[in-house]
Amino acid sequence: MRFLSSVGLPCHPWMATVILPLLLLLVPLTAAQMWPSCGESGDYESKSTYEANLRLLSSTLPKKAASSTTLFATDTVGNVPNVIFALALCRGDTNSSACEGCLVTAFQDGQEHCTNNKDAAVYYDSNPCMLRFSNQNFLATTVNEHILVIGSIESLMNFPKLLLFTLLNSTAQSAVNSSRRFTTSRLDVSSFPTLYCLMQCTPDLTADDCAACLRPYNQYTLKYMDGKKGGRVLGTRCTMRYETFPFFQGDPMLRIINLATEVPPNNNTMPIITANPAPQSQSPVEAPPPPEAQATIQELHGHNSRKRALWIITVAALLLSIFLCIICFVVWMRRRRKGTEILHDQAAMNRPEEDALAWRLEQKSSEFILFDLSEILHATHNFSKENLLGQGGFGPVYKFCTYFQGQLPDGTEIAVKRLASHSGQGFTEFENEVELIAKLQHSNLVKLMGCCIKGEEKLLVYEYLPNKSLDFFIFDVNRTTLVDWNKRCVIIEGIAQGLLYLHKHSRLRIIHRDLKASNILLDQDMNPKISDFGLAKIFSTNDTQGSTKKVVGTYGYMAPEYASEGIYSIKSDVFSFGVLLLEILSGKKNSGFHQHEDFLNLLGYSWHLSEGGRCLELLEASIVEEIHAAEASRYINIALMCVQERADDRPTMSTVVSMLNSENVNLPEPKHPAYFNLRVSKEDESGRVPYSNNADTICSNNDLTITEEPDGR
Structure with missing residues (x-):
């Protein structure tokens, strides 16, 4: 029975045992138009397959139920683990149009009030329907779940229990015997208010299953609604409601004017009683109850004023108890949270x-x-x-x-x-x-x-990501043909978009500092994903650059101002992107580049070919036939603009993305790249080796050395 969560209170065990019975007695029927009951089967992610299946179900199940003669339908959509089982039932006194509209609203309310919950049930005060969906196959059983018990706050003074039980038992028997498992009834007894009742089971239940489902409802009525003006018990398999006013449409299917002679046993269980309606012209006659019932009725009449006073005192005491419990709980939670924060801080200082x-x-x-x-x-x-x-x-x-x-x-x-x-x-x-x-x-x-x-x-x-990393394809002569020019264009564009997000569109401004081919992973469709953020730096939106005394990166990809002075910015990543773009075009590594025409690295060699109008000579052999000279020249020009020696000369990633997508834009001539006549050594086994913080070392032709100093960040 999920009642506390439906009214928005914290479900602590001590509150469930103390406050739950009070709330069941005091919540008025008019307090809400809709009651959601959220399950405990976990949550689904937004824009997931489960959400798509739920959306499909919401478009088909309302129509299916509304078109049924019993206004009832079940359905199953999707496959494990995204399968959804659903049940929809409209009240038997409504029409198809109202049924469909109510169920459409129920799907919306269920998703809104049980946000992303895989299991939810929705009940209404006035709307004539109920809905349940779940990732568990509850359709395979007749178990009644998501039970809510709601009683009126107003009392029905001096109304004999025998009359109420007669109404409930007779209505239940009529619902059990109905082919639609639905009935409405009216109890007329002189000197007492007329009572109206409705009971309904899902039509797929047998008569015995329906009777078994409704039987516990009498106990709920005795325990939580004794002396109440109205009440209801809601469940996913059967429903009961009674009021002192006609809340259903049409005339009652069952009119009860004779009292049954049976009295509820002392164990608070009531057998199903069959009423025998008298002719409409006959006046209501109250049959004399057995001695036990007479004593009960006499006590009600004899102690009217005393009972009313006791009831008022009891209600006031209960309300005060709830109020004091809530105050104590809030104070306790605040003290507990404060103490927990102190303990957490102390623990963090003592932990590794x-x-x-x-x-x-x-x-x-x-x-x-x-x-x-x-x-x-x-x-x-x-x-x-x-x-x-x-x-x-x-x-x-x-x-x-x-x-x-x-x-x-x-x-x-x-x-x-x-x-x-x-x-x-x-x-x-x-x-x-x-x-x-x-x-x-x-x-x-x-x-x-x-x-x-x-x-x-x-x-x-x-x-x-099944296709490993980019270097696995572009630097291996046996696999390079698997990445044609169209795929390389998608990879280049994706890397640029990922960097643009890091630099501009994410919640934080991120400098990756280690962009290279081995850190570009490829999914099953060869779409690129930037990985390895171990060296990344976070900037505020107002900062443009930072510095460190510990320069750590990968040979061949580090910008000169970072390698020599420890200065890094978004332009450092732009430089790495330019190197990576040249490697994608040429299929050659910048580190360990073999000498071509006296140029000791890929950057200088690419700039030389571009200056001489020989761009096609740089391209990897498998894509030469797929790319036009003008297109090759444009991509190489963009790459050389990214690897210019001065950071201020390099474009931002916003500009790079625009240039990649604009074929007719005239690009400026790049200045000569960094490390123009410098051999870039091969990586060591780790893939990351710091440059020395020494400009003279950067400019030498020897292999670069490792220098580790305290980090300034």
Whole structure:
């Protein structure tokens, strides 16, 4: 029975046991027009397959129910894990048009009030329908779920229980015997208000199932609605309501004017009673009840004033108790939150840095998942070599396909990046990447699904991209033909859009600082996704550049002002993009470039060919036939503008994207590129080696050395 959540109160166990019975007695029928009941089957993501299936269901099920003679329909849409089971039922006294309109509204209300909840039921005060949808197959059973009990706040003074039970039992029997499992009734007894009642089961229930569904409702009535002017019990399989006014359409199907002679047993259960209506002309006659019933009625009449006073005192005491409970709860929560924050701060100061990171992630309730190490070990077969995808400076990367206690769908493919124990900067990179990329969302950025921090193990869990990285294709003569010119154009455009998002459109201004071919991952459709944010820097919107004493990056991709002076900006990433663009066009690495016509690196060689009008000579052989000379010249010109020596001369990524998409724009002539006559050495095994903070070293022809100094960030 989900009542507390439907009225918006916190569902603490002590409140459920103390306050729930009070609310059931005191909530008036007119307090709300709609009552949602939200399940506990988890949430679905926006724009997901589950949401699409729900949208499809909302367009078909209302029409299906409205066109049925019983105004009832069930349906199932989608496949596991996005399957949805649904049930729709309109009240038997309504018409098809009102039924369809009500169910359309119910789908909207269910999604609005049970936001992204996979299991929800919707009931109404005035609208003649109810709806339930769920990812669990509740249609396979007759279990009555999402039960709400609502009683009027007004009392029906001195009304004998025997009369009410006669009405309920007779109406229930009539509903059970009806082919539509629906009936309405009216109880007329002199000296007492007329009562109206409605009962309905879903038409797919048998008579016995309908009777079993309605039987507990008598107990709810006795417990929560004793002496109330009206009330209702709502469930997904059967419904009951009674009032002192005609709340349904048309004449009652059953009119009761004779009292049954049975009395509710002492165990508060009432058998189904069959009433025998008398002719309409006959005056209501009250049959003399047994002695037990006479005592009950006499007590009601004899102690009227005393009962009224006791009722007023009881209601006032209950309201005061609820008010005091709420005040105590609010005070307790505030003190608890304050104490928890102090304990958290103290714990963070005493924990190792990795535990403090995990603590912060839990407190922020990040959208990604904190995985258990045991699950990852099981899924990767204890990081077996069979699941190894590759090795980088951060550590090895593994692939696995598994199911994480319902957190991910069965069969989800995951890539796990494992922090190498020998990585000197490993945890700094790990912390930076987790806290940064979790805030970024773009189709050309790799999606971080979660992480794991357990002792010495530091793991990043990413979406798995089956086509590995860009360098796997463009630098391998056996695979370069798999990436034709059209695909390379899509890859170039995607990388540019991803960088533009980082520099301009994300919530934070991000400088990647390590853009290179091996950090461009490719999905199943060869769409690029920028990865590896371990070295990324965050700028405020007003800052344009920063500096560091620890220059860390990859040979061949670092801008000269960053390599020599530690100055980085968005123009540093633009330089790396220009190098990457030349590598995509030529199929050659800038690092370890073989000498061509006395030029020692790819940048100088490309500029020389462009100056001489020999652009086609730079292109990789497999795409020469697919690209026009003018188009090749335009792309090389854009790349050379990005790798100019002075940062101020380089365009922004906004300008780069515009130039890539504008074929008829006249591009300015680029100045000669950086490292014009400098040989760029090959990368070491890690893929990341810092340049020296020494301009003389940068300008030498020797291999560049490693210098590590305290970071200024």
